[in-house]
Structure formats: C-alpha cells, structure tokens
Amino acid sequence: MRWFMPCLINASPFQWRKLYRILKFGVLVIVSSLWVTACINHSSIPNQRSLDSSPAENCRLIHHAMGDTCVPANPQRVVVWGGTELDPVLALGVKPIAGSLNVLSYVKQKLPPQQWQGIVDIDGPQGPNLEYLLELRPDLILGHDSRIGPVYTQLSQIAPTVLDGSDDWKSTFRLFAETLNKTDQAQQVMDNYNTRINRFKAEMHHRLPFTISSVEVRADAIILDTSDSFALAVIQEAGLSLSPALNRYTSQTWALSKERLNELESDAMFLRTWGGITAERQAAQSQLKQLQTDPLWSQLQVVQQGKVYEVGDYFQGGGPITANLILDDLFKYLLSQS
Structure with a gap:
C-alpha cells in the first residue's frame, strides 16, 4: 500500500479516470460472479463437464492461459468477450453468436455487413452482460485473461472457456485457430x-x-x-x-x-x-x-x-x-x- 499511495497522490486526471473505470469494473465483476454462480447452481443448463460424457471422444484438449480446457470438436455457438479478440475469430470465417461488437468502430465501418450482422452485442453500460450470456447457451467462450481472468471460473461453468494470455497478436490467432479447429484456414x-x-x-x-x-x-x-x-x-x-x-x-x-x-x-x-x-x-x-x-x-x-x-x-x-x-x-x- 505504501508504494500505491504516492501513485494516487501524483496521478493525473486521466489516470484517476482510468483507475475509477478499473475499480468500477472490478465491483461489477464481483457482483456478476456471485449472480452467475447462484444461477448456475439452480439452473437446469448443463455445464461443460456434464455436456461431455466422453471427453476423449467428444472434445479436444486446448492448453491456454488458465490451464487445459476440453472444447467441442466443431463449436457452433461461440461467444467472444472483448473488442480486439473479435478480429482473429472473424478472420477465420467464424461468426460468433455474440461478442463485444461495438467496442471498435472499424468492425461496422470497414467489414462487409455479412461478416458481422446478426452478432448479438453482449456489452452493457458497465461491460459484458453475464446474465444474458447465460441465456445464450454458448458452447465456447473466447477472450483474454487480462479482461476476464477474474470470472474465468464462472464462465467455464457456462461453457468451455479459452483465454489467451499473450500480448502477441499472432500467438492469439494461433490459439484461437487451434481452439476453433481452423488451423488450415489460419495458415492461409x-x-x-x-x-x-x-x-x-x-x-x-x-x-x-x-x-x-x-x-x-x-x-x-x-x-x-x-x-x-x-x-x-x-x-x-x-x-x-x-x-x-x-x-x-x-x-x-x-x-x-x-x-x-x-x-x-x-x-x-x-x-x-x-x-x-x-x-x-x-x-x-x-x-x-x-x-x-x-x-x-x-x-x-x-x-x-x-x-x-x-x-x-x-x-x-x-x-x-x-x-x-x-x-x-x-x-x-x-x-x-x-
């Protein structure tokens, strides 16, 4: 705490606003996590473990920032949490059912409508809506640990969740391609x-x-x-x-x-x-x-x-x-x- 206080004292208005957003998001994550956990515990929606009665036959093991996750052989209901993480998924020809569509304006300004129309925006005023995410029943969630690492446990109860931990966009692309079973497309x-x-x-x-x-x-x-x-x-x-x-x-x-x-x-x-x-x-x-x-x-x-x-x-x-x-x-x- 001693090292943190001088940073606060000398912080610029820009840094204060950035800190405020981080703290606000942190509170949201905690509240949302408790809500999702409660809903899952009382929901009839099966989690990833019950979906895969024979994991070795029905899924592929993917190593990522949070450990190892068994993902569907060919996921059909993909959710992408994060604006920059949407890019590598769209590049592979996969249209998620939901994602952070409006974070970066280039998606709608530069890309053909057929590439993004129909993707549900899961972002709310305070960030992605976990309640709505639960209702969508995804079979795969993709994101980055810097954004959703704190709620990984809750997300992985909704669907198999793979988080990248790299700052290298090519590494992220390779991981998502492997997860989506699109390595040939990625190479092209x-x-x-x-x-x-x-x-x-x-x-x-x-x-x-x-x-x-x-x-x-x-x-x-x-x-x-x-x-x-x-x-x-x-x-x-x-x-x-x-x-x-x-x-x-x-x-x-x-x-x-x-x-x-x-x-x-x-x-x-x-x-x-x-x-x-x-x-x-x-x-x-x-x-x-x-x-x-x-x-x-x-x-x-x-x-x-x-x-x-x-x-x-x-x-x-x-x-x-x-x-x-x-x-x-x-x-x-x-x-x-x-």
Missing part, C-alpha cells in the same frame, strides 16, 4: 498477410530508413502507439521505424504532453481519435481540433509537409483483419502518394 490467412508484408517491403526499400509516429487523441490525453503496441508491431514488421525520440516510451508510459509534441517529428505520422462511446468520441474530436490550432503542433515539419494521415481505431486492434487494414494505409499513404 497468415500466408496472405506475409505476402503483403514482403510486397510492401520490396516496393518501399528504396526509401528506407523511414520513420513513423502514431498517436491517438483522447478527450484528456495524447496517447502514443509505442514500440510494443499492436500497430507498431505491424509497421515495424513492414520495415519502417519508430521515430527515435519515441523509443523510450512503453505501453506503461504512453501519454505525451503538449510540451513534447516535437518528439513526434518523423517522415510520416498516423493520427486517430479515441473511438469509444459517443460522448468520449465527440470530446476527442473536439480535443483534436484544439490540438490542430496549437502553435506547437503547427510548427512540426511533418505537419507542415502534409504527412499526417488520419486513420481509424483498427490501429488498436489485435488480429489479421486489423493488421491488414494497417497495411492498407501503408500502401495508400506511403506508396501510392510517393
């Missing part, structure tokens, strides 16, 4: 992605080294895509480099003050606003307009040269679909305009 998806990466590098090689900065404007902060972020992982795999001044930042120290806007100097910059709920999105758009009138912003050479490109919230994705959307922007802005 990655072969296509690697082909595009190699094509971009071949066409871009004469302009290297080429530096990139990538930033997200929120209502109360300017957030960097750091070298260990999803977007920069794709960008660096494509042969580009993070602006040198930004190498010292990590996912734990990603906020940039206006006084340090000069650190964004690069050969090109990708810019987006936070795409959360409507009120936050509007506030972020307002903040961006203010930023663009700030002299510290206007004097950046990358701004003056017109090398700032507005992109979408797929930059904070986590799978093959969003990785390819980032590649689309690299081709569009860095090659077609060169």
Whole structure:
C-alpha cells in the first residue's frame, strides 16, 4: 500500500479516470460472479463437464492461459468477450453468436455487413452482460485473461472457456485457430498477410530508413502507439521505424504532453481519435481540433509537409483483419502518394 499511495497522490486526471473505470469494473465483476454462480447452481443448463460424457471422444484438449480446457470438436455457438479478440475469430470465417461488437468502430465501418450482422452485442453500460450470456447457451467462450481472468471460473461453468494470455497478436490467432479447429484456414490467412508484408517491403526499400509516429487523441490525453503496441508491431514488421525520440516510451508510459509534441517529428505520422462511446468520441474530436490550432503542433515539419494521415481505431486492434487494414494505409499513404 505504501508504494500505491504516492501513485494516487501524483496521478493525473486521466489516470484517476482510468483507475475509477478499473475499480468500477472490478465491483461489477464481483457482483456478476456471485449472480452467475447462484444461477448456475439452480439452473437446469448443463455445464461443460456434464455436456461431455466422453471427453476423449467428444472434445479436444486446448492448453491456454488458465490451464487445459476440453472444447467441442466443431463449436457452433461461440461467444467472444472483448473488442480486439473479435478480429482473429472473424478472420477465420467464424461468426460468433455474440461478442463485444461495438467496442471498435472499424468492425461496422470497414467489414462487409455479412461478416458481422446478426452478432448479438453482449456489452452493457458497465461491460459484458453475464446474465444474458447465460441465456445464450454458448458452447465456447473466447477472450483474454487480462479482461476476464477474474470470472474465468464462472464462465467455464457456462461453457468451455479459452483465454489467451499473450500480448502477441499472432500467438492469439494461433490459439484461437487451434481452439476453433481452423488451423488450415489460419495458415492461409497468415500466408496472405506475409505476402503483403514482403510486397510492401520490396516496393518501399528504396526509401528506407523511414520513420513513423502514431498517436491517438483522447478527450484528456495524447496517447502514443509505442514500440510494443499492436500497430507498431505491424509497421515495424513492414520495415519502417519508430521515430527515435519515441523509443523510450512503453505501453506503461504512453501519454505525451503538449510540451513534447516535437518528439513526434518523423517522415510520416498516423493520427486517430479515441473511438469509444459517443460522448468520449465527440470530446476527442473536439480535443483534436484544439490540438490542430496549437502553435506547437503547427510548427512540426511533418505537419507542415502534409504527412499526417488520419486513420481509424483498427490501429488498436489485435488480429489479421486489423493488421491488414494497417497495411492498407501503408500502401495508400506511403506508396501510392510517393
């Protein structure tokens, strides 16, 4: 507790709001867990153990962040808890019965309607609705331990639950492909992605080294895509480099003050606003307009040269679909305009 108190005392308004959201979600998780446990104990819905009278014959054993889980050979009623976790599932040609459909706007803005229409949104104002999840009777739940690890026991009583624990999107994709029995499809998806990466590098090689900065404007902060972020992982795999001044930042120290806007100097910059709920999105758009009138912003050479490109919230994705959307922007802005 001693180490925690100075952090609270010196916390910025952005950090306070983030802490508040975490604490609020924690309370929700505890209450929801108690509710789900009570419902399961009094429900006629069979859990995964009673569904599989002969586990060795009717399911496959999958090793994941929370241990080993026996999953259906070909699951038909898949639920995906988490916005970024939806990407690898859709990329495999699987349409979940439910998921966090509205967390990232790219799903409805960039993907064909047939890929997402009919997916029930399980998110409520305070997060995914466990009560509704129980009613859906899924045969498989997918997610990440950082989001739903605390309620894994309750979820696994509703249906076999597999949680990824990696920060590497390719590792997540492999795990979900194995769980969904779609490893052949996954290999084809990655072969296509690697082909595009190699094509971009071949066409871009004469302009290297080429530096990139990538930033997200929120209502109360300017957030960097750091070298260990999803977007920069794709960008660096494509042969580009993070602006040198930004190498010292990590996912734990990603906020940039206006006084340090000069650190964004690069050969090109990708810019987006936070795409959360409507009120936050509007506030972020307002903040961006203010930023663009700030002299510290206007004097950046990358701004003056017109090398700032507005992109979408797929930059904070986590799978093959969003990785390819980032590649689309690299081709569009860095090659077609060169």
